[in-house]
Each structure stands twice: as C-alpha cells, then as structure tokens.
Amino acid sequence: MDEVKAIKDDHRSVDPAAVEMLRIADREGYSNVWERYEKQQPQCSYGQLGTCCRICSMGPCRIDPFGEGPTHGVCGATADTIVARNLARMAAVGSSSHSDHGRKVALLLRAVANGTNTDYHITDPDKLMAVAARLGIPTAGRQQMEIAADVAKVAIDCFGNQEEEPLVFLQKYMPVKRFERLKELERALYESTGAKTGFLPRGIDREAVDILHRTHFGCDHDPLSLVAQSIRCSLSDGWGGSLIATELQDILLGTPTIKSVKANLGVLEEESVNVVVHGHEPILSAKVAEMALSAENRQAAEAVGAKRVNVVGLCCTGNEVLLRQGVGMAGNESHSELAIMTGAVDAMVVDVQCIFPALADLASCFHTKFITTSEQAKIPGALHIQFDEHHADVIASRIIKTAIDAFPNRNKGRVYIPKHTATAVVGFTVEEILKALGGTLQPLIDLIVSGTIKGVAGIVGCNNVKVQQDHFHRVLTTELLKRDILVIGTGCWAVAAAKAGLMDLSAQKLAGPGLKAVCKQLGIPPVLHMGSCVDCSRMLNLAGAIADHLKVDISDLPLVGSAPEWTTEKAVAIGAYFVGSGIPVHLWPLPPILGGPAVTKILTQDAKDLLGGWFFVEEDPVAAADQMERIVMQRRSALGI
Ligand code: SF4
Ligand code: MSK
The missing domain is CATH 3.40.50.2030 (Rossmann fold)
Incomplete structure (x- = not known):
C-alpha cells in the first residue's frame, strides 16, 4: 500500500519502474534530468514566450509582452517577428534532423543497389516494388537492383531539387485534395497580397536553407510569411525526409510486422551482457541487434560467464528494432539515465538525436561503456567508435565485444533492475x-x-x-x-x-x-x-x-x-x-x-x-x-x- 502511495505521490513519473530508480538516484545522489530541472528554476519567461532574440550582435534583445519594457528590438523587430523567426528556426532544425536521417538511408540504398555496400540487402522486395510503383518507376522485366537504384535516385534528388515544382515524393504520396488545397492557397495568397507565399515544398534541403536565409538579420519580418515557410519546411520533412526514411528503411531492413514484445526496464537481464541502443537510426541498431546473435559473440559472452548478449532499446531507435526484430524496449527518453543507474548496462550505444550529454558522466560512475558512433553526435567523456555502414558488421561486432569486455567489471552489489515489464502487441x-x-x-x-x-x-x-x-x-x-x-x-x-x-x-x-x-x-x-x-x-x-x-x-x-x-x-x-x-x-x-x-x-x-x-x-x-x-x-x- 505504501509502495502504491509513493508511486502516486512522486511528481516526477507515474511509471513504477522509474519511481523505484529515482529512489536509488535520491539515495545515491546521482544527477538526473529532474534534479537538474529543479536547479534551473525559475526559467526565463522571455524564452518561454519566445520573445528573446540573439540573431545579431546588437542583441540579445528581449520584448516584454506585458508592455512594461521595450516594445522593439534594437533593429526594430517586433515581438511577433522575433517569435516567428524563432519558431521557423525550430521547424528547420527539426525537419533537418529527420530529413538528414532519411538522406543517409537513401544513400545506403544507392550503395546497396550499385553493389558498393554488401553489409545490407534488399530485405523486403515487395516493399521495393510498391514504392517503385508509387513513384511511377517501371518494374516489369527489370532487375531488382536497377529498380532499387531508381528509387534511391528519386529520393536523393528530392533533397537537392532546385526547380520550383514540389518534391517528387510529396507529389506521389500526398492525397490529391490536400495537394490541390495547398496549391490553391498559394494562388489565393498571391492574388490577395501580390507576394509569393509557398506551402508546397520544393527541395528538402532548400526549405531548411530558405529558413536560415530568411531569418538572417534584416530579411523576413512578416509573421504570416515566416509561419508559412515553417509549415512548408515541415511538410518537406513529413512528406519528404521522414517518409523517405520510413519507406527505404522498410526496403532495406524489412517492413515491421505485428508482434508481441516486452517493455520497461525489466527487459534488462541480470545474468546477461546488456547492450542498450539509443537514438534514432536503425542502420546501426539493427546491425547491433543482428550481430549480438552471432555464434562468435554468443560464445564470447558465455566465456565471461554471461548467459547471452541481450540487446534492448530506448527511444526511437529502440522502436525501430522493437518493431522489426522484436527487441525488448527499456524505455522512453526519461528512462535513459535510469537504465544506466540499474548498474546492469554494460554498454549504451547511441547514434543521433535525443541523447542527454549527461549520460557520459553518469556512465562513468558505473562500469558502463557509453559509446557514441556518429560524427554528428559526439559527447565529451564517451568512448567513440565511429560507425561506417560500409563496414557495419565489423563495427557492430566491435561494439558488442566492448560490452562483453565490460561485463566482468560489473559491480553485482550495485545492480538493481526493477522487475516491471508489460506486454505490447506492436508493428x-x-x-x-x-x-x-x-x-x-x-x-x-x-x-x-x-x-x-x-x-x-x-x-x-x-x-x-x-x-x-x-x-x-x-x-x-x-x-x-x-x-x-x-x-x-x-x-x-x-x-x-x-x-x-x-x-x-x-x-x-x-x-x-x-x-x-x-x-x-x-x-x-x-x-x-x-x-x-x-x-x-x-x-x-x-x-x-x-x-x-x-x-x-x-x-x-x-x-x-x-x-x-x-x-x-x-x-x-x-x-x-x-x-x-x-x-x-x-x-x-x-x-x-x-x-x-x-x-x-x-x-x-x-x-x-x-x-x-x-x-x-x-x-x-x-x-x-x-x-x-x-x-x-x-x-x-x-x-x-
Ligand atoms: Fe535585437 Fe534585431 Fe539583432 Fe534580434 S536581430 S538581436 S531583435 S537587433
Ligand atoms: S525519441 S523526438 S524524445 S519522441 Fe524520437 Fe522521443 Fe521525442 Fe526524441
């Protein structure tokens, strides 16, 4: 009863596994996201309202929305301009993260198609045919790799399209009426204002660069224009970069199917080498999950006294391997530090996005190897093992070996794995x-x-x-x-x-x-x-x-x-x-x-x-x-x- 009450009363989480781990964090004094948030209080209200600008060196400027301070930045920018510019930059960064992920998958598909990468394969030929058909690429009587090369080319061209036409993936996937409505909106706004306002994205990279340009000092100050470009750039993510990532990952790694899996920290195993994959790009995590099953790595794990190599996921790369390979899910974003605090994680392997830099310091309190793998996400204090999809099998094996080597250093007296797991039917x-x-x-x-x-x-x-x-x-x-x-x-x-x-x-x-x-x-x-x-x-x-x-x-x-x-x-x-x-x-x-x-x-x-x-x-x-x-x-x- 007391247990239930403590969980109910913990303002930090409703997840009982998290509450158990937070008690350990409190007792041991482990820094964590909740504790650091408290130390940030009170947070800046200008930032919360979006009215601070540091785009040029005459700033930073702040606008008091209650009219008690300056109403304009040094250059004369209004609160609305500043808010809209900040929003547009957020949309550009968010879209770029997803789209750059999609670009890597498209480049990998091209490499597989032309034979320069043999570590990956066309795992779902039916999906390849479906995507090709959707894009209008001929399939009859053609070799699979020719079709894959054409699909990759269309995808890659979406990033660098310099023409005014909307990007091809959007043209082929967006439903007809939505496409027409956005086109009509562009026309109506041009007629009523005399100015071009675009909603249909042209090139994926172009729309993000457009935002960086128009939010430079002294460019676009019109809230509607800035919001419209934020939407356009975001559409280049949803119907472009993210869509390309999803469709091409399905071709290369397999389209997920319905399956039953386990979720929460209880997927960690006391007697196994635990490898947590965290981040977003399954090109890496799928390989780590695959190589963990190799006979060589199984034997190496047994040689250090472990039952097996147990790969589990966190956040979105966890979702990717959960859906495709049935890998257990250790948790979502706020679970990342808690997983390390169990003392049972031998390696946490990260790629890009949503990775707290605090994980490196926390891992150093344990035997845990915190491994960064991407040139785009380096973290001081981490062990960096550079991932290269052209040598994916070898590198994923090296990562697994690093975790196996760490296992004997585990302090068994500090291991505590909350027993909570739930069954989930996913995919x-x-x-x-x-x-x-x-x-x-x-x-x-x-x-x-x-x-x-x-x-x-x-x-x-x-x-x-x-x-x-x-x-x-x-x-x-x-x-x-x-x-x-x-x-x-x-x-x-x-x-x-x-x-x-x-x-x-x-x-x-x-x-x-x-x-x-x-x-x-x-x-x-x-x-x-x-x-x-x-x-x-x-x-x-x-x-x-x-x-x-x-x-x-x-x-x-x-x-x-x-x-x-x-x-x-x-x-x-x-x-x-x-x-x-x-x-x-x-x-x-x-x-x-x-x-x-x-x-x-x-x-x-x-x-x-x-x-x-x-x-x-x-x-x-x-x-x-x-x-x-x-x-x-x-x-x-x-x-x-
Ligand atoms: Fe201030 Fe204008 Fe410079 Fe922004 S762009 S920091 S509002 S002077
Ligand atoms: S991981 S973007 S915290 S969903 Fe995709 Fe979770 Fe949000 Fe990252």
Missing part, C-alpha cells in the same frame, strides 16, 4: 493494418461511418520533465479509448503506452463499446504502435489513403493529433506538418509562441481556414481529450455521418 504499419482489415481500408471506413469508431487520434512525442513522466500520455490515451476513438502513434508516446500495458490485448477492456468490439474481432489492442518519430509518415500515409479512398481532403476526416509531453524541435516539425496536412494538433507544454499575439492567432485560429489544421494547447489531459473528441464530432457532422 501496425499501414501494410499490417491493411492485412488485418482484409486488404482494403473499406472496413475501417465503414466502422468510422457507422460511428462504431468515432475517429482516429494520432499521438506523438517525447517525455518532458515539465510534465510528470508518462502521465499525460497515459491519461489522454485512456480517455480517448473510452470515447471510441482509435489511438495510433509513434515515438516516446508509443513507449509510454507500451509500458502502461495499453498495447496489450487486455487493454481492449478500457475501450468504449464500439472500439472494444472491433478490437476483439480483429484481435488487436485499441492503441496501435506505428513506429519511431520518422514513422509519423506512416500516419500521414494512412490518413492520405483514407482521404483518397473517399475522395476528400484529410481536413475533412475525423482525425486529430496530439503531442503531449513534447520536447524537441523535431516535435515542432511533426506538429507543423500535421497542421499543414489538415490535422488539428493539441500541444502541451506551452510552445514558445505566446509572446507573439499575431503568430499565436495564425497558428491557433487563422490556420483553421487556411489549412484546415491548427494548434491548440491544453494542460489537463481529460480536457484535452474533451477538445479532441469535440473536433472529431464536428468533423463527423460536417461529413454528414
């Missing part, structure tokens, strides 16, 4: 959803039309120390299920849902009567794990397929999004491309835009008419679910269903 790609529905979306559409399922909510995003870990994810998800709204999603939200048992078949009982009956009939949970952050493109694809099937726009469908507990600039890009695709998006915590009244109005009100998608903020998860349900019901009645 709901669009392909698997279609298979479960018998090959067509019609049954899902019929269920939505009849009201058995009221609508679909896509939830994404992170852990944020400003929110009790996983609390918003759990409550919001449960509330939506109750209301017969099917919940799909990705990223650290998906890990939170898996840890909470919401992806177990037993979670069917939490759903409203309609959704429950459907899930029972199909044998699926009411909460569908669609993958990592880049796999938000799978949600776009699903929405697009339904829209095209019904010959409507995405913004007509009873769909709604949320990024509760959002943290990163990538989440800004995801939210912005959802909105640009016609999906209303709930956010919490507050985005740093409230200091700019015009920007706030564009994103929360004007966007409704312009794009059919908009942002809204809500601190309370039940109230957020109320709002999301209201949107779903309004859209249903507009459709006459």
Whole structure:
C-alpha cells in the first residue's frame, strides 16, 4: 500500500519502474534530468514566450509582452517577428534532423543497389516494388537492383531539387485534395497580397536553407510569411525526409510486422551482457541487434560467464528494432539515465538525436561503456567508435565485444533492475493494418461511418520533465479509448503506452463499446504502435489513403493529433506538418509562441481556414481529450455521418 502511495505521490513519473530508480538516484545522489530541472528554476519567461532574440550582435534583445519594457528590438523587430523567426528556426532544425536521417538511408540504398555496400540487402522486395510503383518507376522485366537504384535516385534528388515544382515524393504520396488545397492557397495568397507565399515544398534541403536565409538579420519580418515557410519546411520533412526514411528503411531492413514484445526496464537481464541502443537510426541498431546473435559473440559472452548478449532499446531507435526484430524496449527518453543507474548496462550505444550529454558522466560512475558512433553526435567523456555502414558488421561486432569486455567489471552489489515489464502487441504499419482489415481500408471506413469508431487520434512525442513522466500520455490515451476513438502513434508516446500495458490485448477492456468490439474481432489492442518519430509518415500515409479512398481532403476526416509531453524541435516539425496536412494538433507544454499575439492567432485560429489544421494547447489531459473528441464530432457532422 505504501509502495502504491509513493508511486502516486512522486511528481516526477507515474511509471513504477522509474519511481523505484529515482529512489536509488535520491539515495545515491546521482544527477538526473529532474534534479537538474529543479536547479534551473525559475526559467526565463522571455524564452518561454519566445520573445528573446540573439540573431545579431546588437542583441540579445528581449520584448516584454506585458508592455512594461521595450516594445522593439534594437533593429526594430517586433515581438511577433522575433517569435516567428524563432519558431521557423525550430521547424528547420527539426525537419533537418529527420530529413538528414532519411538522406543517409537513401544513400545506403544507392550503395546497396550499385553493389558498393554488401553489409545490407534488399530485405523486403515487395516493399521495393510498391514504392517503385508509387513513384511511377517501371518494374516489369527489370532487375531488382536497377529498380532499387531508381528509387534511391528519386529520393536523393528530392533533397537537392532546385526547380520550383514540389518534391517528387510529396507529389506521389500526398492525397490529391490536400495537394490541390495547398496549391490553391498559394494562388489565393498571391492574388490577395501580390507576394509569393509557398506551402508546397520544393527541395528538402532548400526549405531548411530558405529558413536560415530568411531569418538572417534584416530579411523576413512578416509573421504570416515566416509561419508559412515553417509549415512548408515541415511538410518537406513529413512528406519528404521522414517518409523517405520510413519507406527505404522498410526496403532495406524489412517492413515491421505485428508482434508481441516486452517493455520497461525489466527487459534488462541480470545474468546477461546488456547492450542498450539509443537514438534514432536503425542502420546501426539493427546491425547491433543482428550481430549480438552471432555464434562468435554468443560464445564470447558465455566465456565471461554471461548467459547471452541481450540487446534492448530506448527511444526511437529502440522502436525501430522493437518493431522489426522484436527487441525488448527499456524505455522512453526519461528512462535513459535510469537504465544506466540499474548498474546492469554494460554498454549504451547511441547514434543521433535525443541523447542527454549527461549520460557520459553518469556512465562513468558505473562500469558502463557509453559509446557514441556518429560524427554528428559526439559527447565529451564517451568512448567513440565511429560507425561506417560500409563496414557495419565489423563495427557492430566491435561494439558488442566492448560490452562483453565490460561485463566482468560489473559491480553485482550495485545492480538493481526493477522487475516491471508489460506486454505490447506492436508493428501496425499501414501494410499490417491493411492485412488485418482484409486488404482494403473499406472496413475501417465503414466502422468510422457507422460511428462504431468515432475517429482516429494520432499521438506523438517525447517525455518532458515539465510534465510528470508518462502521465499525460497515459491519461489522454485512456480517455480517448473510452470515447471510441482509435489511438495510433509513434515515438516516446508509443513507449509510454507500451509500458502502461495499453498495447496489450487486455487493454481492449478500457475501450468504449464500439472500439472494444472491433478490437476483439480483429484481435488487436485499441492503441496501435506505428513506429519511431520518422514513422509519423506512416500516419500521414494512412490518413492520405483514407482521404483518397473517399475522395476528400484529410481536413475533412475525423482525425486529430496530439503531442503531449513534447520536447524537441523535431516535435515542432511533426506538429507543423500535421497542421499543414489538415490535422488539428493539441500541444502541451506551452510552445514558445505566446509572446507573439499575431503568430499565436495564425497558428491557433487563422490556420483553421487556411489549412484546415491548427494548434491548440491544453494542460489537463481529460480536457484535452474533451477538445479532441469535440473536433472529431464536428468533423463527423460536417461529413454528414
Ligand atoms: Fe535585437 Fe534585431 Fe539583432 Fe534580434 S536581430 S538581436 S531583435 S537587433
Ligand atoms: S525519441 S523526438 S524524445 S519522441 Fe524520437 Fe522521443 Fe521525442 Fe526524441
């Protein structure tokens, strides 16, 4: 009873495994994200409102939104200009992170196709044919590698396109009505203002560079223009970089299939060499998981007295190997330090994105080898083993060997692994959803039309120390299920849902009567794990397929999004491309835009008419679910269903 109360009362996390580890952190004095957050208080309110600028050396400038200080920066920039510029830069960074990930996969596909890389293969030829067909690449009578080379070329060309036409992946994947609506919006704005305002992205790299250019000192100061380019750049991520990452990873590593896995820190094994993969790029983590199973590494592990090499995941690269290889999931973002504190992690291997630099210091308190692998994510104090996809097998084996060598140094007296794990049924790609529905979306559409399922909510995003870990994810998800709204999603939200048992078949009982009956009939949970952050493109694809099937726009469908507990600039890009695709998006915590009244109005009100998608903020998860349900019901009645 005391145990339950302590968990309930811990303001830091609702996850019992986290609470157990935090007690150890408190006792031992291990620095952690919650403790460092406390030390940052009070945080700067200019930063929270988005009204600080340090773009030039006449600054930094701050605008007091309550009118008690200067109303303009030294150059004359208003609060709205500053807020919009900061937002645009966030969208550019977020989009670039996803898209650069996609670029690497495209380059790898090209190398596999031309035979210069033999460490990877075409694992899913059916997906290759499907992507080629979608892109209009001829397949009949052609060699597989010729087709792969053409797919890679189209993808690579999307990054460097210098023409004014929208990028090819977007042209071929975005549903017809959405494409037309964005084109029409560009035309209407040009007619009414005489100025070009683009929404359809041209080149993936170009849209990010465009933001860096237009937010340079003395360029674009117009809030609408800056917001429009933020949306355009983000669309180049959702329908470009992220989509390329997802589709081409499926070709190279296999399209995920439905499978049952375990989630939470209990996937670590006391008697095994534990290797945690953390970051985003499965080109590395899939190899680490594969090489851990080699006879040589198994024998090496046994030679040091371990049962086996146990690879587990964290964050999105964890999601990638979870969905494809059934690798256990140790946790989401806020679990990364807690995993090391168990004393049972022999190596934590990271690639890019969402990696706390604090992990290096923490690992040095243990025998844990903290291994960075990317030239783009070096961390002082880490052991760097440079990854090279052309020597992937050898390097992944070296990483495994490093973990095996560390195992004998483990201090068994300091090992504590919380016993918590939950079962999760995962791997709901669009392909698997279609298979479960018998090959067509019609049954899902019929269920939505009849009201058995009221609508679909896509939830994404992170852990944020400003929110009790996983609390918003759990409550919001449960509330939506109750209301017969099917919940799909990705990223650290998906890990939170898996840890909470919401992806177990037993979670069917939490759903409203309609959704429950459907899930029972199909044998699926009411909460569908669609993958990592880049796999938000799978949600776009699903929405697009339904829209095209019904010959409507995405913004007509009873769909709604949320990024509760959002943290990163990538989440800004995801939210912005959802909105640009016609999906209303709930956010919490507050985005740093409230200091700019015009920007706030564009994103929360004007966007409704312009794009059919908009942002809204809500601190309370039940109230957020109320709002999301209201949107779903309004859209249903507009459709006459
Ligand atoms: Fe200040 Fe303008 Fe320079 Fe920004 S660009 S730091 S608002 S002078
Ligand atoms: S890992 S972007 S904390 S979801 Fe994709 Fe999690 Fe957010 Fe990173």
